[in-house]
Amino acid sequence: MSGRAAEAATTVTSALLREWPLPPPGSGKESRGRTLVVGGSTRTPGAVLLAAEAALRSGAGKLQVATTRTTAAGLAVALPEALVLPLPETPGGGIDASAGEEDGELADLAGQADAVLLGVGAVGEPDVCALLEAVVPPLSTTVVLDALGLAAVTRDETFLHHLDGRAVLTPNATELAIVLGAEPEDVERDTAGAAVELARRSRCAVVAGGGTSWIAAPDGRLWSDPSGGAGLGVSGxxxxxxxxxxxxxxxxxxxxxxxxxxxxxxxRAGDRLATEVGRLGFLARELPAQVPRVLAEVEV
Structure with a gap:
C-alpha cells in the first residue's frame, strides 16, 4: 500500500452514474434477475433480512434466501416475497457445511441464481469456509462475499479467480485488514490503497471504507464516495x-x-435519513426503503 492511491480516485457523483446507467429493468421479475442470499445464524438472523430486503429495494426481481433451519420460518414470515430454504445447523447455530453438498438444493439454487451473496450474519469460520469451498467453485454466476464470507479469500486469494472478475467483496475496515494480513492501523491510514491491493490480489471489485467508501476495480481503477456520514457506522x-x-x-x-x-x-440513503432523523441514530433497517428514492433521483 503506497499511501498515494487516494490521490488518483474519481469521486462518485450522480452525473457519473448517469453516464454508466444500469441495465433496463424489463417488465417482469425474471427480467430483473434471481438473487440468492446465503447466511445468518441463530444469533444473527436479522443480517439476512437486511441484505435480502436491500436487494429487492435495489430493483432485483426474484429473491431466494438460504439460512439456518431454526430461523427460516420466522424469516419467511418477515420476507413474504422470498423463497426461504432451511439449512442444517451446527451446534453453534451456524449453517452446517453439509448444506453445500453438490447434489443438494442449495447448490441447485446457487447455480440458477444471477447473483449470490454469501456470508452475511454467518458464524463459525471453519464451517463457513467449508460451505463456500463446496458451493462457490462450480458457479459461473456473480458472487458477492461479505462479513465472514471473506474468510475464504483470506485463506486463498485465488478463491474467486475462476469467475474472471464476476465478483464483489464488501469488507469493512477490520475485515479488509484481516483479508490482507495487514495491521489495522495501516489499513485505517490508507484504506484506498488497501482496497486497490485486495482488488488486485482477488481479481474482484472491492467496496471498502467507513466515512468514505472506496471502490476498487481489479485493473487498478479507484473511486471514492464521501456520502452517508457517521450515521452509517451502525450495526447492520x-x-x-x-x-x-x-x-x-x-x-x-x-x-x-x-x-x-x-x-x-x-x-445517499444515509444522507436522506440524516436529514429526516438526525446525523446519528437512524437504523440500518431504515436504509432499504430509501434506496428506490435515491435510484429515482439518479435516474431522472
Whole structure:
C-alpha cells in the first residue's frame, strides 16, 4: 500500500452514474434477475433480512434466501416475497457445511441464481469456509462475499479467480485488514490503497471504507464516495450495502458498476435519513426503503 492511491480516485457523483446507467429493468421479475442470499445464524438472523430486503429495494426481481433451519420460518414470515430454504445447523447455530453438498438444493439454487451473496450474519469460520469451498467453485454466476464470507479469500486469494472478475467483496475496515494480513492501523491510514491491493490480489471489485467508501476495480481503477456520514457506522449497515450490490448484480449490472452504484445508493440513503432523523441514530433497517428514492433521483 503506497499511501498515494487516494490521490488518483474519481469521486462518485450522480452525473457519473448517469453516464454508466444500469441495465433496463424489463417488465417482469425474471427480467430483473434471481438473487440468492446465503447466511445468518441463530444469533444473527436479522443480517439476512437486511441484505435480502436491500436487494429487492435495489430493483432485483426474484429473491431466494438460504439460512439456518431454526430461523427460516420466522424469516419467511418477515420476507413474504422470498423463497426461504432451511439449512442444517451446527451446534453453534451456524449453517452446517453439509448444506453445500453438490447434489443438494442449495447448490441447485446457487447455480440458477444471477447473483449470490454469501456470508452475511454467518458464524463459525471453519464451517463457513467449508460451505463456500463446496458451493462457490462450480458457479459461473456473480458472487458477492461479505462479513465472514471473506474468510475464504483470506485463506486463498485465488478463491474467486475462476469467475474472471464476476465478483464483489464488501469488507469493512477490520475485515479488509484481516483479508490482507495487514495491521489495522495501516489499513485505517490508507484504506484506498488497501482496497486497490485486495482488488488486485482477488481479481474482484472491492467496496471498502467507513466515512468514505472506496471502490476498487481489479485493473487498478479507484473511486471514492464521501456520502452517508457517521450515521452509517451502525450495526447492520454493511449487510444493507452488500444486499444492494447483490441486487444490482442480479439486475445485470457489471460487478464494478454494481459496486459504484451500491456505494452511492447506500451513502445517499444515509444522507436522506440524516436529514429526516438526525446525523446519528437512524437504523440500518431504515436504509432499504430509501434506496428506490435515491435510484429515482439518479435516474431522472
Amino acid at each position: 449497515s454493511g449487510d444493507v450495502q452488500a444486499g444492494i450490490v447483490t441486487g444490482l448484480c442480479a439486475r445485470g449490472a457489471e460487478p464494478v458498476q454494481a459496486a459504484l452504484w451500491g456505494a452511492y445508493l447506500h451513502g
